[in-house]
Amino acid sequence: MRAAPVSARVMSGAPNVDLVLGGGFLANAINLVIGPPGAGKTILAEQYLFNNATKERPGIYLATVSEPLEKILRYGQSLGFFDQRAVGSSVFYDDLGLTINESGLPGVLLQVDRLLKERRPGIVVIDSFKALHSYAKDQEDFRRFMHGLAARLSVLPVTSFWVGEYGRDDVTQAAEFAVADAIVSLQTERAADRERRVLQVLKLRGSGFMSGQHAYRLSAEGFEVFPRLADPVDVSSYVTERQRLSSGIPILDEMLVDGYWRGASTLVAGPSGAGKTLMGLHFVFAGARLGEPSLIATFQENPVQLEYICQGFGWSLRHDNVEVMYRTPVDVYIDEWVYDLLGIVERSRAKRLMIDSLGDLKAAAGDDVRFREYVYSLLQRLSRASVSVLMTQEVAQLFGVTQLSEYGISHLSDNVVLLQYVAGQSRLTRAASILKTRASEHDPHIREYDITKDGFAVGKPFSNSRDLS
Numbered sequence: 001m002r003a004a005p006v007s008a009r010v011m012s013g014a015p016n017v018d019l020v021l022g023g024g025f026l027a028n029a030i031n032l033v034i035g036p037p038g039a040g041k042t043i044l045a046e047q048y049l050f051n052n053a054t055k056e057r058p059g060i061y062l063a064t065v066s067e068p069l070e071k072i073l074r075y076g077q078s079l080g081f082f083d084q085r086a087v088g089s090s091v092f093y094d095d096l097g098l099t100i101n102e103s104g105l106p107g108v109l110l111q112v113d114r115l116l117k118e119r120r121p122g123i124v125v126i127d128s129f130k131a132l133h134s135y136a137k138d139q140e141d142f143r144r145f146m147h148g149l150a151a152r153l154s155v156l157p158v159t160s161f162w163v164g165e166y167g168r169d170d171v172t173q174a175a176e177f178a179v180a181d182a183i184v185s186l187q188t189e190r191a192a193d194r195e196r197r198v199l200q201v202l203k204l205r206g207s208g209f210m211s212g213q214h215a216y217r218l219s220a221e222g223f224e225v226f227p228r229l230a231d232p233v234d235v236s237s238y239v240t241e242r243q244r245l246s247s248g249i250p251i252l253d254e255m256l257v258d259g260y261w262r263g264a265s266t267l268v269a270g271p272s273g274a275g276k277t278l279m280g281l282h283f284v285f286a287g288a289r290l291g292e293p294s295l296i297a298t299f300q301e302n303p304v305q306l307e308y309i310c311q312g313f314g315w316s317l318r319h320d321n322v323e324v325m326y327r328t329p330v331d332v333y334i335d336e337w338v339y340d341l342l343g344i345v346e347r348s349r350a351k352r353l354m355i356d357s358l359g360d361l362k363a364a365a366g367d368d369v370r371f372r373e374y375v376y377s378l379l380q381r382l383s384r385a386s387v388s389v390l391m392t393q394e395v396a397q398l399f400g401v402t403q404l405s406e407y408g409i410s411h412l413s414d415n416v417v418l419l420q421y422v423a424g425q426s427r428l429t430r431a432a433s434i435l436k437t438r439a440s441e442h443d444p445h446i447r448e449y450d451i452t453k454d455g456f457a458v459g460k461p462f463s464n465s466r467d468l469s
């Protein structure tokens with residue numbers, strides 16, 4: 001009998017999971033899902049089971065000796081994809097525990113033969129597959145069992161999921177990894193006090209997939225993946241609007257020679273209390289007044305606190321053209337955040353975006369290179385959509401700033417505005433300067449500014465003799 005083709009895919013019901021897998025797990029193939037306990041292997045396998053099982057081509061879930069079948073069913077019923085009506089009609093649960101304890105691995109093959117003949121399933125899950133190793137006399141005995149099982153499954157149009165608590169070292173040692181057509185690893189990474197769940201495709205025979213590590217969350221709805229945002233260089237042309245936008249601060253517009261370019265990215269850097277958020281609010285509400293949908297993505301203040309700040313300068317977040325996306329910096333995945341952001345930008349058709357702040361986003365990334373990849377990819381996508389971005393970045397130095405950005409983000413930005421303090425004899429003075437404007441000239445002078453009830457009030461340039469250190 002000829003083996004069934006493996007070019008088709010089975011879908012999870014979660015688009016991003018299938019996106020990472022290049023369209024989904026391979027149909028009519030052996031798919032290995034590995035990871036430590038609690039990683040979500042069973043949830044992922046069951047999600048595929050319920051999304052693909054039909055009465056004509058049912059799904060079978062075979063528990064081995066790792067967890068009692070009753071426990072698996074009890075926890076499964078709490079998940080959104082679990083359909084109680086499907087159990088017993090298109091989804092069948094069975095326990096291999098008694099068989100393997102009484103008859104060993106040969107008994108497992110006999111039970112699988114019976115189920116394949118009786119149910120004619122389209123999808124089979126074996127959980128935990130690794131637990132079956134303990135019932136083999138030796139490694140060669142397990143190899144014979146595994147190849148016998150693989151032969152039974154491969155000659156039929158059956159999609160198999162072998163689930164197990166394998167480590168990454170097992171990939172080069174366990175025989176099942178050579179047999180598998182696809183291997184997906186689920187792991188938990190720890191950076192400082194943060195933990196992040198990551199999915200990685202290690203093997204997908206005859207198919208492309210998204211490389212690298214992709215964050216995921218487990219929720220009541222099941223398994224949700226946030227594909228790694230690392231766009232390659234795109235040299236294709238796109239239309240840019242040669243239009244200037246007001247920063248919302250008249251004198252700053254003059255310093256910028258009529259404002260920012262449409263679709264440009266601007267970094268506003270400065271120490272605490274210098275007015276970075278306020279400059280961003282000027283930018284947002286200047287657009288809102290012109291009828292441009294604008295978005296504030298903030299980690300700094302929740303909407304109640306931000307509304308209080310806005311009202312102090314005569315603005316309100318209740319403006320029809322202003323939307324707020326607030327996420328707490330305590331539990332944020334940069335992967336999830338960036339897809340939420342792009343989704344809101346698309347839905348609201350936002351033309352101006354304020355990100356407050358990059359420091360919180362960097363902490364969520366947990367890795368300098370990864371953070372830079374995300375910011376680069378995000379700014380490229382927004383530029384192509386003609387969305388103008390203003391980002392805030394806190395610097396540690398209060399006076400005489402010598403290092404603008406330790407993450408290299410200033411190089412990715414089209415414009416860079418620096419806010420800093422100048423120490424006088426009896427008072428602190430604020431100073432603003434434009435360090436960079438891509439494809440445009442700008443005023444190089446350092447100007448004094450104040451924060452008043454009307455917001456930013458930028459004054460005249462400092463004299464050459466004034467000490468700015």
